[in-house]
Amino acid sequence: MTRNVAIVGGGQANWGERDATWKDLAQEGGKATFDAVPGVDPDDIEGLFVGAVQPERFANQTHVAPMVAELLGIEVDEMIARTELACASGQAALRYAWLAIAAGQLDVAMVLGVEKMNLGREHMPEVQSSMANVLDREFDGANGLAAPPFFAWYAQRHMHEFGTTREQLSLVAAKNKTNASRTDFAQFQSTVDPDEVTDSPEIAPPLHLYDCSGITDGAAGAILMSEAKAREVTDTAAWITGSGQSTMAGNSINNLPSFSGWPQARKASQNAYDQAGIDDPLAEIDVAEVHDCFSISEIIEYEELGFAERGEGGQFIEDGRSHLDGDVAVNPRGGLLGCGHPLGATGVSQALEITQQFQGDVTNDRQVDDATTGLIHNLSGSGSVHSVMVLDRDPQ
Amino acid sequence: MTDTSTDDEREQVSVPSEIEFPRLLDFYDLQTADQTQIHEFYDNLRAGQFTTTRCTECDAIHFPPRIVCPECTGDALEYVDLPHDGELFAFSAVRGGLPLGLREHEVPYVVGVVDLGPVQLSGRIDDAAYSDLEIGDPVSLKIVDIDGPTDDDRVFYRFEPQ
């Protein structure tokens, strides 16, 4: 890449079951973002990238990027688009903004992820139906296959092949939910112990309620800048030093490479590590925001992102190595399990957490000591795409 | 604000309080030749045969069936039979959170990955409780008729323990 690009800051609306519309959430997320970055206002934004997965189904609204531009008073002169990559839509938006700035097309971009998902109890079947559309609807969604049973297969196979235990799944969920109790905007604000996870109602065996991320309304925004511009507004930022994605050309069930692992995550992270000059991810990455849509996901990600050997993800959490004071602090924000998962906003919020960890702005005793290198990871759909971005406190 | 009108002066605009289940929210696709170029898959299924496409240029077997081979981009594809018997590779059960388009009485239902040899596909496992099943259990394909918001005769496949 020809130019360094920094995430200089941003903010979140409150996440949860909100008495708010899609447009309300977009405005709240936008305001929180501009409030958090003094020296940047809507007139400075040259490119706007909006991560949103299902506004058509959840809010009966399409063409949402220009709607956000109007709501936030942004006159875009260079680039505007919505990104849709299911659960990785926020990271996809970050990636487009990064490349546009790196290529010299623009200097200042806003990324805003927004999702409205809670439509009231009586409309939950519509929400679940829309979630099943994320898979190949004709051959997989038609089987009543939604996210919980799909990820339950991975838990079952990982237990079967590697001896991963129910207790290890509970340790992941308890860690992340407890971390979220110290995150102001998070959907879930209570500390949870591992027994409470195991004792929570069964959703899709072997997964229980607390193994699953929530149905969440939320928004998160971030400002990305070229190096010259970033230096004008902040001393410390998160510089994007590597980014990778991998699909392996499989999306429907027959064409996925594994039901106990994600070789796509291994490929995507290896590409990102190569760009960022990382040889030993466990030694070099201090803080990681990974896609814990379900507890099993984080265990597999320890392995595929290079923190643990294949099959040893369960032991990795059991040994406490992913805790705030462990070898790599995984999901200090509280992850999807604790913060909730407003689909389009998640990746943006993960990147903000890393930025704030570098800036030393993290409140409530969840600051990771001297964090200088971080990572965000999202999987999307049937895990058919994995997206990884490496961030560093110093530009390359 | 000044009140410039009263309720009884207002014109009422009405919207329907109920609509019939719209076809576009129905999980099952349309299956006939005027709707889909893989209608032969559904025609075969309706006749009791489970088939998929094979590329006559590179021999690749696809599932789901295609009209273009993703291995070689050839479009000379033929339909070949798939086995009806296979093994349960992974499974879970849906206890709640039923998607729109399924019926209340269907919960709980088991959904799994079935290994048929040439292909490994998702499917509903009927007539079995989660607790009765184990990885490796033999299962067989069954064909079901779909009664839904279209006049077409539609079919789909499921599995059941042998």
Ligand SMILES: [Zn+2]
């Ligand atoms: Zn071919």
